Amino acid sequence: MPVVRHHGRIAEVLEQLGLLDDDRVPAFETWLLRKLEGITPGIRHDTEDWIRALHNGGPRTRPRGPNTVWHYLNAARPALLDWSNRYGHLREVTREDLLAVAGSLHGNKRRHTLCVLRSLFRHCKKKGVIFRNPTARIPVGPNQYHAILPLHDNDIVAATNAATTPAARLTVALAAIHAARTTDIGRLLMDDIDLGNRRLTIAGRTRPMDNLTHRALIDWLDERRARWPNTANPHLLINRVTAVRTCPVGRVWITKTFWGLEVTLDRLHTDRKLEEMLTHGPDPLHLTAVFGVSPGTAIRYATAARQLLDTPIERHDQRS
Known part of the structure; x- marks a missing residue:
C-alpha cells in the first residue's frame, strides 16, 4: 500500500537519477486517438497536426x-x-460549408466554434495543405455575456454553511471578500501571507486583510502545521497528495465542497466585484484599482451595476 500511495513521488526521484523507464502511454495520446475516431483519414491527418501544434507549441x-x-x-x-x-480533405470545404455551420449555432457557441475553425484553417493554410481559407471574411460576432446579477442571500448562507473545514472557510473568505478566482486561490504561496501586517498578495496585488480572513488564515495555518509540519510545499493550500510535492492543489479539490450548490466560488468572486460597484458607484477605474481586473471586465461590471442602480425595484426582487 505505501508503494502505491507514493508511486508518483518515487517515479520523480527515479527520473532525476536517470533510472526511470516510463513506458506508459500519455493520457493526451489516448484522448486524441479517441476524439479522431470517425474522421476521414485526409481530414484526420491535418486535424491531428493542428491539435499537436496547439498542444506542443512551435518556434513562434x-x-x-x-x-x-x-x-x-x-x-x-x-x-x-x-x-x-x-469530403476526403479539408481543401474541399467551402465557404458555404462554414456558413452552414455558423447558421446552425447561436450566441457564444457560434462565436467559439467559428474561432476554432478559423484556427484550424489558418494552420492548414500556413502549412500549405489548403489553397484558400474558407473562414476568411466570415464575421464571428461579439461576445454575448450573461447578465451579472447579485446573489440571493440564501445562496450565500448555503455556501457559508457548506464550508465546514478550515480550508473551505478560507476559500470562501478569499472569493467572497477579496474576489479571488479559484486558480489564484490555488496558486497562493506562503510568502504571499503577511499576518503581522495583515496583508496578503493575490495574483500579484497586495491587499489589506480583514478580521474574517485573518481568523480563517490562522485556523488553516494551525491545521496545516499540525498535519504536515515538515512539508516543503510553498503553496498556502495543500492536501495529503501535494504535501509531499511542490505543486499546487487541483481545482477539483478546492471546489468540491460547493458541488451541488447554486453558489460556486466563481460566483462568489463575481458577486464581490458587483457589490463593489453597487457600493462605491459604477466606476470602472475604481474596480480596476481595487481588484486589478481588465478594463473590459471593469466596464461590464460597471454597466451591470448602473442598470441595477437605475432599477431599484428589480434589484430588490433579485435579493429577496
Missing part, C-alpha cells in the same frame, strides 16, 4: 493549456465528422 507560438486544446477539438469535431461524410 507557446503551447496551449490542456483545457484549451480539449475545448478546441470538441468544438470542431461535429463539423469535422459532418464533412467526413462528403
